[in-house]
Every structure is written in C-alpha cells, then in structure tokens.
Amino acid sequence: MMIRTTEMTYRFLLVASLLFAPFVCATPTETIKQNGLELNLFYGKRSTVNAYLFSDVKELILLDALDSVDDARQLKTLIDQQQLPLKQIFISHGHPDHFIGLAVLNRAFPNADIVVASEGIKQELIGWANWMTERGWMHISMIPKSEKAPRGFDYEGLIKVTSESQLAFDSGKTLRIDRGNLPTETVHYAMLYSEDLHGLFMGDLASNKVHLWLGEGVDAQSLGNWKTLLAVITKRYQSTGVTIYPGHGKPAPLSLLREVSQYIDVFKFAIRTGGNQDAVQTKMMALFPDYSESGYLPFGIEQHLVVQTAKADGH
Numbered sequence: 127m128m129i130r131t132t133e134m135t136y137r138f139l140l141v142a143s144l145l146f147a148p149f150v151c152a153t154p155t156e157t158i159k160q161n162g163l164e165l166n167l168f169y170g171k172r173s174t175v176n177a178y179l180f181s182d183v184k185e186l187i188l189l190d191a192l193d194s195v196d197d198a199r200q201l202k203t204l205i206d207q208q209q210l211p212l213k214q215i216f217i218s219h220g221h222p223d224h225f226i227g228l229a230v231l232n233r234a235f236p237n238a239d240i241v242v243a244s245e246g247i248k249q250e251l252i253g254w255a256n257w258m259t260e261r262g263w264m265h266i267s268m269i270p271k272s273e274k275a276p277r278g279f280d281y282e283g284l285i286k287v288t289s290e291s292q293l294a295f296d297s298g299k300t301l302r303i304d305r306g307n308l309p310t311e312t313v314h315y316a317m318l319y320s321e322d323l324h325g326l327f328m329g330d331l332a333s334n335k336v337h338l339w340l341g342e343g344v345d346a347q348s349l350g351n352w353k354t355l356l357a358v359i360t361k362r363y364q365s366t367g368v369t370i371y372p373g374h375g376k377p378a379p380l381s382l383l384r385e386v387s388q389y390i391d392v393f394k395f396a397i398r399t400g401g402n403q404d405a406v407q408t409k410m411m412a413l414f415p416d417y418s419e420s421g422y423l424p425f426g427i428e429q430h431l432v433v434q435t436a437k438a439d440g441h
C-alpha cells in the first residue's frame with residue numbers, strides 16, 4: 127500500500143509539475159518583523175510549497191527546503207543576502223516537496239544542521255527518497271548515498287532527530303515544536319510555534335487556496351484525525367489572534383483552519399453524491415474555482431471513490 131501511495135503521489139507530482147507549474151506566478155518574498163524576530167516568507171515558484179526563514183538578527187533557522195533545485199538556489203540567494211550564519215534546516219514532514227532542495231542547501235551551508243522532530247519523520251523521508259531513486263525519478267543531487275552511489279546524499283548521517291521541545295537561537299529566542307503521530311496528511315509531522323510572531327507553522331496540515339492532498343495514504347480515518355486536530359488547534363488559539371503559516375499558500379488568520387476542515391467535508395460530500403470520477407472532479411473544481419494544485423484532485427477522488435464503491439458492493 128505504501129508503494130502504491132508513493133507511486134501515485136509521485137505520479138501526481140510529475141504530472142502537476144508539468145501541467146500546472148507554468149501557471150504558478152513567481153511570488154515575491156515577504157518579510158515580517160516582530161519582537162526581535164524576523165521572518166522571510168519564500169514562496170516556491172515550481173509549485174505552491176513554502177519555505178520560511180527565521181532570523182534573530184544574529185543567526186538563521188530555515189523551515190523546509192522546497193521541491194526543486196532551482197527554487198532551492200533562489201532560496202540560497204535569499205539566505206546569502208541576510209549575511210548571517212544558517213544554524214538549522216528543519217523539515218516539517220517527509221513528503222518530497224519539502225526536502226528536494228536539501229542537497230543544494232547542504233552544499234551551500236554545510237554547517238547548518240538538518241533536523242527533524244522524530245525518527246518517524248526521518249524514516250518516512252528516507253522511504254520516499256529510496257523509492258523515488260529505485261524508479262529513477264529522484265533528482266541526482268538527492269539520490270541516497272550507498273555502495274552503488276558513494277557520492278549520494280547521506281540521509282542517515284546528515285539528518286538529525288531532535289527530541290527537544292523547541293528550536294533555539296543562541297540569543298535565547300525559540301520556536302516551539304509540536305509533534306504528531308496520528309495519520310493525517312502524513313503519519314508523522316511537526317509544527318513550529320513562534321511566540322514572538324504569534325504564528326503557527328503547520329506544514330501540510332493547512333493549505334490556503336490550494337487543494338489538499340487526499341490521495342492514497344489518506345483514508346477516512348486520516349480525514350477524521352485531521353478534522354479533530356484542526357478543531358483542537360482552533361480551540362487552543364481562538365482567543366489570541368494567531369497567524370497560520372501553511373505549507374502551501376499564503377499566511378492567514380486562524381479561520382483558515384475552518385476552511386480546511388470545510389474543504390474536507392465538501393470533498394466527502396462530493397464523493398458521496400458526485401457520481402463518477404470526472405463528475406466529482408468537475409464538482410470540486412466548480413466549488414473551489416480559485417484553488418491551485420488541481421492536479422491533486424484525481425488522486426484523492428480515485429482513492430475515496432474506490433473505497434465507497436467497495437462498501438456499496440458489500441465488500
């Protein structure tokens with residue numbers, strides 16, 4: 127099942143990058159400064175994926191590494207412009223669109239630790255890297271180091287797992303780590319919370335005007351867990367005006383999580399009532415006309431229609 131999951135997901139990534147990338151406009155970087163912490167938002171150009179660069183004006187910490195070498199090179203330029211040492215590269219979860227830029231960044235900033243928040247995230251990430259490599263789909267710079275590829279990327283050696291509750295600048299500023307191990311969009315994931323920015327960096331647990339990945343690997347239980355988590359986070363922050371920084375799309379107020387939750391509900395409704403694959407796709411496109419990454423839809427629809435059909439057949 128994992129193999130089908132990754133195969134379909136990667137097929138999607140290929141198709142999406144070919145079909146939709148030309149229509150994604152290059153988005154300028156934005157900067158936010160608050161309470162002595164600076165945040166540079168970097169919007170990927172090849173797809174909607176984001177990277178976030180934190181600075182305490184002495185050091186830098188990067189969240190996620192983008193999905194292409196070209197975008198990673200542009201991110202490197204942004205980091206160079208800060209003229210500060212890059213301390214850490216933190217990867218939120220194991221999906222390839224968040225780590226393909228690592229080789230470029232590791233070469234440019236060899237002193238920056240590459241960090242994930244759990245062994246589960248590290249192994250999920252390595253699983254993707256191996257699987258893509260076996261099929262000849264991995265960018266050459268990210269092929270895992272092995273006897274056959276002695277100059278490959280050393281995932282095992284380079285990716286460190288932290289058990290700390292926060293990422294810390296030497297100045298004392300911190301980013302809190304919130305870990306999760308209940309299957310949602312992935313099995314393992316981590317969010318960062320910045321008190322200085324009053325911002326929650328949610329990885330792919332939240333997207334803004336971007337279709338969610340609901341393909342294989344995301345079953346009915348994952349959808350339930352995901353909605354529950356969104357409700358818990360909403361309750362936790364609802365009186366405080368937190369800003370949500372999604373894995374894809376622009377930052378937004380906490381109400382974004384209601385939109386994400388409603389998207390899941392609408393998707394389930396479309397699956398139940400929409401008819402065949404094409405009809406559900408048409409319905410979703412009509413209901414979310416301004417959403418990017420519509421290449422995600424066929425995979426989610428196929429996954430969930432199949433389950434429903436099996437149920438209807440009494441299997």
Ligand SMILES: [Zn+2]
Nearest residue numbers: 221223330373
């Ligand atoms: Zn993503």
